[in-house]
Amino acid sequence: MRRFISLAALTSAVVLTAAACGSNDEEQKAPSPPAGVTAQAGSATSVHVMWNQPSEKSGITGYEVYRGKSKVKDVPAGTTMIDVTGLKPSTSYTFSVRARIDDGTFSPRSGEIPVTTPAAVAEDKVAPAQPQKLAGSSDGARAARLSWAKAPGDQGITSYDIYQGGSKIHSVSGDATSAHITRLRPGTHYRFTVAARDAADNTSPASRAIEITTPRGPGDDPDTAPIDFRAATHSADGGHYVDLSWFAPKTGTDVPSYQIYVNGAFATTLIWGGEPPKGRATYSVFVSKKAGETYRVKLRAKLPDGNWGKFSEERSIVTGATRR
Incomplete structure (x- = not known):
């Protein structure tokens, strides 16, 4: 089933519900319990x-x-x-x-x-001090190690939260002064900060940021562009639509959103309302009521570090024409 959005609404974010993917006729065995909890x-x-x-x-x-x-x-x-x-x-x-x-x-x-859980501290509204001396380095092509200085004095720190870009990706004990970050991509630039949190849920200012680039190993593909991007057109109810389909880039995790460009200009942000679809993703955009008009389309994915990846190849369609 296709989903549609009018061209007039292309400047606003779109929230979609992920469509069900193809079924597997073979009986599937129950998965193993999650590891490393x-x-x-x-x-x-x-x-x-x-x-x-x-x-x-x-x-x-x-x-x-x-x-x-x-x-x-x-x-x-x-x-x-x-x-x-x-x-x-x-x-x-x-x-x-x-x-x-x-x-x-x-x-x-x-x-x-x-x-x-630790004991509550009554009427505690004072946040811990900012973590200092954050340092780090890559640990192979898909991991990094971070370290920081323990805050002076007894500030009641219960945990340190690690952020990648603007997203929290890890949390360690308040006694810890280091963390091992996994699930990174080879040949990719990352930006990390650390914040301290106390028992009353007060959070410190973020530490200074450090930037780490993972190396590219033999056989590693750092390409972040959507894979096998295709564009076609169909007509319905007196209008013409651009039908997009692609595979998500292999970022190490699900891709939650994409930016779609039409004729070289940003058109909309596509955000999956639920779990992103497995396999080939599809999306349709209303573009015109006229046949014979040419539109160029491309898109790019949001990466785990919060940055936008490379653009897909740009595809052209002509409204009212067959698939290209």
Whole structure:
């Protein structure tokens, strides 16, 4: 089923619901439990839960996160960490995760990971000091190691949050002064900062930023352009539409959004409302009520570091014509 947007609305962001992908006629086995599950208290009322990303061929379409025996979160496949909030101070909890594949089958739950929230600090509105002396380097083509200086004095820091661009990607204990960041791309430039958080959920100013470029290893492809981009046209209800299709670039995680350009100018931002589609993505844009008009289209993906990737090849269509 195609989705459409009028050309007049192309200057505003579009939120879509991901379409179901092709079915697999073969019976699928239940996936294995998510591996590498960790739980770290972020404050007196929150816990940061993380787990490892599975292989691309796992068929996983989402996760369920449990606190004890109660499900607390549904998480899309491209996400492998969440903050569970609304917890009680000085309280012990256990967290576990299970995976879901596209036929609705669930994995067994992972082992339960214990964590205890720290005591609350009454009327604490003072944020910790800014982390200092942030340093780092690449660790191979797909990882990086960061370190920083422990803040002087007793500021009640319960966790350090690591940001990649403007997105939080990791959290470690308040006693830690280093972190290992994985799931990066070869030959890619990244920008990291660190912020401290205390038991009252006060967050420090972000540290100074450091920039790290991962090396490109043998066989690594740093290309970030959408793959096998195609454009066609069809007519319906007296109008002409541009039909786009492509495969997401291999960024190491799901691509949540794209920028679409028409005739060399930015037209709209496409944001998947749910989990991005697996396999070939499709999208249709209304362009004209006249046949015989030429339109050039291209798009680019938003990368995990918050930057926009390379453009796809530019395709041309003529309204009312057959596929090109």
